[in-house]
Amino acid sequence: MALTNKKFTGPGPDQVYKDHLKNNNFSLPKCLDCGEFHFFPRVVCPHCGGFNLTWEKLSGLGEVYSTTTIRRKAERGGDYNVSLITLAEGPRLMSRVEGVEAQAVSIGDTVQVLINNDSDEPFVLFTPVSEV
Numbered sequence: 319m320a321l322t323n324k325k326f327t328g329p330g331p332d333q334v335y336k337d338h339l340k341n342n343n344f345s346l347p348k349c350l351d352c353g354e355f356h357f358f359p360r361v362v363c364p365h366c367g368g369f370n371l372t373w374e375k376l377s378g379l380g381e382v383y384s385t386t387t388i389r390r391k392a393e394r395g396g397d398y399n400v401s402l403i404t405l406a407e408g409p410r411l412m413s414r415v416e417g418v419e420a421q422a423v424s425i426g427d428t429v430q431v432l433i434n435n436d437s438d439e440p441f442v443l444f445t446p447v448s449e450v
């Protein structure tokens with residue numbers, strides 16, 4: 319028998335996440351049982367196992383948790399960074415900080431989400447928020 323899950327109908331959390339991004343809306347599932355957000359979107363809360371999830375728009379603010387510069391030849395786009403971003407709401411995700419030299423990204427930097435909708439597969443990048 320094929321492994322199918324008939325319990326959940328409609329688009330999966332992955333699709334809902336992308337649909338939000340297509341509308342320039344950075345949202346993640348929030349658990350109504352424990353109050354925690356999570357990433358990547360799932361149908362069950364990874365913190366408490368709860369099913370009572372709701373989609374909530376995030377502030378888009380985060381902090382660089384770790385960053386690595388990936389060397390790349392200038393003709394192929396130059397160096398870029400891969401960073402782990404801790405969102406203000408708690409979840410941590412792998413992304414990239416743009417709008418600044420790859421090496422200039424530092425742990426603890428405040429960043430703001432930037433939704434890239436250039437292709438059919440929207441994704442999030444981050445840009446630095448200048449210190450006030």
Ligand SMILES: [Zn+2]
Nearest residue numbers: 349352363366
């Ligand atoms: Zn939960």
